[in-house]
Amino acid sequence: MIDVAYGQATDVGRVRSENEDDLLAAPPVFVVADGMGGHAGGAAASSAAVEEMAALARRDDLDPEQVRAAVAAAHARVRALSRPDGSRLGAGTTLTGLVAVTHEGSPTWLVLNVGDSRVYRLAGDSLLQVTTDHSLVQEMVDDGVLSAQDARFHPQRNVVTRALGGPGAVEPDLTLAPPQPSERWLVCSDGLTNELTDDEIAEVLRVETDPQAAADRLVQAAVQAGGQDNVTVVVVDVAGAA
Ligand code: MN
Secondary structure, eight states: OOOOEEEEEEOOSSSSSSSSSSEEEEEEEEEEEEEOOOTTHHHHHHHHHHHHHTTTTTTOOOOHHHHHHHHHHHHHHHHHHSTTTTTTTTTTEEEEEEEEEEETTTTEEEEEESSSOEEEEETTEEEESSSSSOHHHHHHTTSSSSHHHHHHHHHOOOBBBBBTTSSSSSOEEEEEEETTTTTTEEOOOHHHHTTTTTHHHHHHHHHSSSSSHHHHHHHHHHHTTTTTTTTEEEEEEEOOOO
């Protein structure tokens, strides 16, 4: 098991009446889920996905296939919420984060993503976005018709192109990332990244050494910047070799 310290925070924001985000910070699993769908469907979807991932908590010899199977189980469970009574039609959720697994005998991170929540890694002073959003605006950025900066303000920035709960199977992006000494990970919903630039996020992550203080301060900053959406943050520090 990778030795970590971590913090977590979430806030409904200033506009929404309900927090449809959920999170799990339970080693070796660190994920956020951003639910969507009316009539409490979004909150039910994100909490169902997180509950399914909680089955992996406190396991110290997971392999990537077990994580993939848990994501598939979460997808099936969220999809079941939408069935025929119609009250939760269209319930869906993002599911994004990292899980410590064993791959070829070595402990490593498995970064997973479905949707437009994000994983970032702070190594040294540089913050890198590790996941790629499954969103309409990301496709426009990839096509060269929209800048990453303007994507934050695009009227269709909330349209996701992949989510748990939709028809058919769901294919999560899965990436192995060997742990580095003294690295810091950030898992967050789009309520953070639509309010703060990557530079603003990086500044907080550099200054606040305690992971709980960093998580609290990021969420506070996003709410102060507008709080247009629910905001959820998990910060994970890998113990240094110093
Ligand atoms: Mn959101």
